Amino acid sequence: FxxxxxxxxxxxxxxxxxxxxxxxxxxxxxxxxxxxxxxxxxxxxxxxxxxxxxxxxxxxxxxxxxxxxxxxxxxxxGASPAMNLTNIDVAANSIINVDGIQLTNGSNNVTGAIPGVQISLLAAEPGTQFTINGDSEPLDVKGLVTEFVTAYNELRSSLNDATAPGLAGGNGGPLAGDRGAREVMRKLSQLTSTQLTDVGDFKTLADIGVRTENDGTLSVDNVRLDAAIALDSGAVKLMLEPAVATETQIGLSGALDAISTALNDDSGALAVAQDRLEAIRETIAESREKINEDGEKLREQLETTFAGLERQLSILRSTQSYVEQQFASFNDNN
Structure with a gap:
């Protein structure tokens, strides 16, 4: 048109x-x-x-x-003439050969062809062969560690601010003294020493140069991390993100999931803190309701009292008027 x-x-x-x-x-x-x-x-x-x-x-x-x-x-x-429609292309699946095995997929993002690898197909080039290798893996591993440490430190800094104590008369954080928040911080502080795998030379974040500072944030010893990657980048990557997660090879996400599960368990710190805060909320609601009831009773009592005072005042005014009339009469007779 x-x-x-x-x-x-x-x-x-x-x-x-x-x-x-x-x-x-x-x-x-x-x-x-x-x-x-x-x-x-x-x-x-x-x-x-x-x-x-x-x-x-x-x-x-x-x-x-x-x-x-x-x-x-x-x-x-419902209309004439019909619009001119042209079929630009037909629906098709992607077809690739991996080590001589033909694989057909309904998407251009292929997973499962190579364990732990996603292949993104950008264009159709029939007959073209590609070799997938790990030349860029050291940079990917270091980037993964750096991104995690950055995200972790943002979380820890927020927790530090929220739980800051009120010193010298100052205002503390909204979660100052909260046991649930302290338990979250305690479990997170153990992350660098948590065993992520039971195989290889690198089993914990501390083994590759990630350490916990005094304020709970993490820092990276780049010299140690680079040395670990140069020695065996594949082992470092599998420690952080195992191809197949097991009870003894949990990886970084497994360690974080374990912390989350423990905190959110029925007897976990967050669940207990939530129950405690809910109980406080209910107590405050009950107190507010009682205050409202007491206020209403006081209002009714004051209204009754003031009504009585009005009656007494009316009587006093009548008495005053009578007395004034009597004195006026006495004065006239005098």
Whole structure:
């Protein structure tokens, strides 16, 4: 069409795929390429649409996700003439050969072909052979360690601020003295000495130069880390991220999961702290309710008291008026 805002004709587009049949209605409210695009994208059919514009005009391009299983067909009804649709490409799976074994996948991201490796296919180049090696692995391992230490230190710094004691009359952190927070910090401080694997020369973070500072944050001895990577980068990587996690080869994520599980257990520090805070919340709610009840009783009591005082005051005023009349009478007789 000349532009994305030109009318396309009211009609119904039907998208059919493995997920079912999806009708996209184009009426007076969305009679344009822009309206059609938005309606298709809102159809939950798995098909998405974009508008491509150049000097020749605007075109609607529709596509599904990767793989033969996501192929779709499109039919149209309710308007004449039908729009001119061109099939740009057919749905296809990716096909690769790994060590002579043909593997077919419904995605361009292939996992499982090589244990612990994800292959991202960027273009189809039939007959082209590639060799996958570990030349870049040392940089990846060091980057993994550095990213973890940075993230850990952000968490630990936040905990340090939250649990800071109020000294010399100053205000402490909101979790100062909280046992749950202290237990979190205690378990995290043990991470560098936690055994991540039972094989190889490197079994803990401390073995590769990651140490705990006095404030609980981590630092990296780059000389020691570089030496460990140069000696056996594969062993360092498998310690941090084992190909297959077991009870004795838990890796860094397994160690963190174990800390999280222990803290969130029914008898764990966080669960206990949560129960304690919930009990405090209920106590505060009960106290607030009692204060409201006592306040209401006091209000009623004061209203009763003031009503009595008003009556007494009225009586006193009547008495005063009588006495004044009597004195006036005495004065007249005198």
């Amino acid at each position: 000349a532009s994305a805002s030109d009318p396309v004709g009211e009609r119904t587009l039907t998208i059919n795929n493995s997920g079912g049949s999806f009708d996209v209605v184009i009426d007076s409210a969305n009679n344009s390429l822009t309206g059609m695009r938005d309606a298709i994208n809102a159809s939950n059919s798995g098909v998405t649409a974009i508008i491509v514009t150049d000097n020749a005009g605007a075109r609607l391009v529709m596509e599904a996700q990767e793989g033969v299983d996501n192929a779709f067909t499109l039919t149209q009804s």
